Amino acid sequence: MPVTFTFGEMLSARSVIGTTLAELGKTHDNLWVLTPDIGATLVEFQETFPDRFVDVGLAEQVCVGIAAGLAYDGNIPVVSGMLPFLSMRALEQIRTDVCYPNLPVKIIGTHGGLVGNGGSTHYAVEDLALMCALTNMTVTSVGDPLMVGEVLRQSMTLPGPIYIRLAVGKKDKVLYEEGQHDVRIGKGIIARDGTDATIFTHGTTVAQALQAAEDLAADGRSVRVVDMFTLKPIDEALIAQCADETGGRFVVLEDHLAYGGLATRIADVVADRGIRLNAFERLGIPQVYAGFGDDEELRDKHGYGLAATVAATRRVIAHPSWASSH
Amino acid sequence: MRDDVSWQEGERPSVAELEExxxxxxxxxxxxxxxxxxxxxxxxxxxxxxxxxxLFHYGLHVDPHDISNPHRDRFLLSKGHAAVCMYIAMSMRGFFSYDGIVETYGQLDSAYGMHPCKVQLPGVEASTGSLGHGLPIAVGMALSGRHRGDAHRVVCLLGDGETGEGSVWEAAMAARSNELGNLVAFVDRNRQLMTSHAEERIAFEPYPDKWRAFGWDVVEIDGHDMAALVKAIDDLPAPDSDRPTVVICETVKGKGVDFMERNLAWHAGSLGAEDLQRALAALEASRQKETV
Incomplete structure (x- = not known):
């Protein structure tokens, strides 16, 4: 059944995963879905293709190992679960059993960032650092629920593994009009254009960055928002372009450790390519084990909420440029 | 159907030939x-x-000249550190050249390293070496074969020390849950870890009961008795049966070279010219003893 939606409406990314996998199961008879007991939204696939659905129970390591075995035999396995456990409990299986032989296993899951109020056992906040370190791994973090389906569809033709990170996936804002952007793995999306500064972000904080840009527009500030949903390979050309077009003023906002995720990926590109910036600020989770609270409260408490995003963007815009300070 | 990779009538070696x-x-x-x-x-x-x-000279239905044949039996070396022994056993079956192994083993750009790599050596079924990873992969391959309706088996060799890894038991449970009678585990029960005699540190016993408790059929044999190994292979249930089988092979670490047997100093090592002659002489003596 096709997904219907309205721009601005709240939609469950999980239901998009379920629907998309059921759709892909029809066109790919070698597509398997595996889960460690997180199968509620996979029911459509499970009922349509019971022979290609495996729920191993609470056993992330064997779940990824089985996926590797299936992929060695020519199948396309999708492992769907909760990311704190897939990315850490099964890290070695992902690295050694999947990435080392470069097998087309898709790892998709929820609970990326301080979301879901589960406490630090249930927040994946190091996952992007871990996944970006793995040779052969493509790493994505998707905020718009409909993009999840598109990324999954595109991933079918990837020869190697991919990691697809979601927030909670129960209620996500549809950010883009249908066909508004050319969604391609490896390419960032200019979600809103501007010339004074760029906010780079991914996943659940894209909506917050767009709100910050809107708030700043009321003050006459023109802020670009880039949805850098692919962290690896990173869109180097777009980073260079934004430096040129937005005054060399960057804010990186993410629901992940402030060091090790997108900010680090961008800083690496800036250093490696000798891109000259006037100002760079990173907003993300500090080195703490965050406590409980709803998503917005936690972001505010830990310094990367909406107000902090607006303030940081004002600072980078106000920062003196090289030309005037040297 | 497995006709193109099956052993042909009279083609399989005898027990005496296998011992040789x-x-x-x-x-x-x-x-x-x-x-x-x-x-x-x-x-x-x-x-x-x-x-x-x-396995390579009697049990596995494989074709060294058609390594991608979909009907072949799959062999997973979960105790990846025994790769060199597998390479040589496979070379004797015609997969690789023994000279190629000896001349390049462990050298830059060699396909033959300490642990097997599927990318560098396509004749092996998977990249393994980190312990506890082989059986989960084998479960995936067995599921795939079962789904395709193919009659091949997936055979996985584990060390007993390796079965301290929790992922082995996750896989054991998954194999039973999915009724994978096409999956066979061989356990090299040499009762030694790298630095200890296993039971001194870890309560493996009652070892066969652990596998039984996970719903596997258990066969216990002397892993140096070729007739027993052949019988265990002959007696395996049909691949379309619903219970995985583990063949627990009671073995001796260093078997065949008396000064290495059950000796913790010989978990790993190299042989100088003198040691080599001593080891070869011990191996010959051991054969004479067995024959008598």
Whole structure:
């Protein structure tokens, strides 16, 4: 059944995963879905293709190992679960059993960032650092629920593994009009254009960055928002372009450790390519084990909420440029 | 259908011929240890040598000249540190050249390294070496084969020490849950870890009962008795049965070379010229003793 939606409406990314996998199961008879007991939204696939659905129970390591075995035999396995456990409990299986032989296993899951109020056992906040370190791994973090389906569809033709990170996936804002952007793995999306500064972000904080840009527009500030949903390979050309077009003023906002995720990926590109910036600020989770609270409260408490995003963007815009300070 | 990879009538070696090949395998292994300057996991190679021989020269339906044949049996070396013994056993079956192994083992750009790599050596089924990873992958391959309706088996060789890894038991549970009668585990039960005699540190016993408790059919044999290995292979349930089988092979680490047997110093090592001659003489003496 096709997904219907309205721009601005709240939609469950999980239901998009379920629907998309059921759709892909029809066109790919070698597509398997595996889960460690997180199968509620996979029911459509499970009922349509019971022979290609495996729920191993609470056993992330064997779940990824089985996926590797299936992929060695020519199948396309999708492992769907909760990311704190897939990315850490099964890290070695992902690295050694999947990435080392470069097998087309898709790892998709929820609970990326301080979301879901589960406490630090249930927040994946190091996952992007871990996944970006793995040779052969493509790493994505998707905020718009409909993009999840598109990324999954595109991933079918990837020869190697991919990691697809979601927030909670129960209620996500549809950010883009249908066909508004050319969604391609490896390419960032200019979600809103501007010339004074760029906010780079991914996943659940894209909506917050767009709100910050809107708030700043009321003050006459023109802020670009880039949805850098692919962290690896990173869109180097777009980073260079934004430096040129937005005054060399960057804010990186993410629901992940402030060091090790997108900010680090961008800083690496800036250093490696000798891109000259006037100002760079990173907003993300500090080195703490965050406590409980709803998503917005936690972001505010830990310094990367909406107000902090607006303030940081004002600072980078106000920062003196090289030309005037040297 | 497996006709294009099956052993043909009368093609399989006899037990006596298999014993001869196992001797040759150990001898070639010792020669390699005498050639290569680095350490070789010689203890766990020698404990598994008869199992490798029985599998590659009797049990597995494979074609060394058609390594991608979909109907082939899959062999997963979960105790990846015994790779060199597997390479040599496979070379004797015609997969690789023994000279190629001896001349390049462990060297820059060689396909033959300490742990098998599927990318560098396509004749092996998976990249393994980190313990506890082989059986989960084998479960995936068995599921795939079952789904395609193919009659091949997936055979996985584990060390008993390796079964301390929790992922092995996750896989054991998954195999039973999915009724994978096409999955067979061989355990090289040499009762030694790298630095200890296993039972001194870890309560493995009652070992066969652990597998039974996970719903597997358990076969217990002397892993150096070629006739017993052959019988265990002959008696395996049909691949379309619903229970996985584990063949627990009671073995001796360093088997065949008396000064290495059950000796913790020979988990891994290399052989100087003198040691090599001493080891070869011990191997020959061991064969004479067995024959008598």
């Amino acid at each position: 090949r196992a001797f040759e395998l150990r001898s070639k292994l010792l020669h390699l240890c005498g050639t290569y300057e680095g350490a070789v996991h010689i203890g766990g190679d020698l404990s598994a040598a008869d199992i490798f021989t029985a």
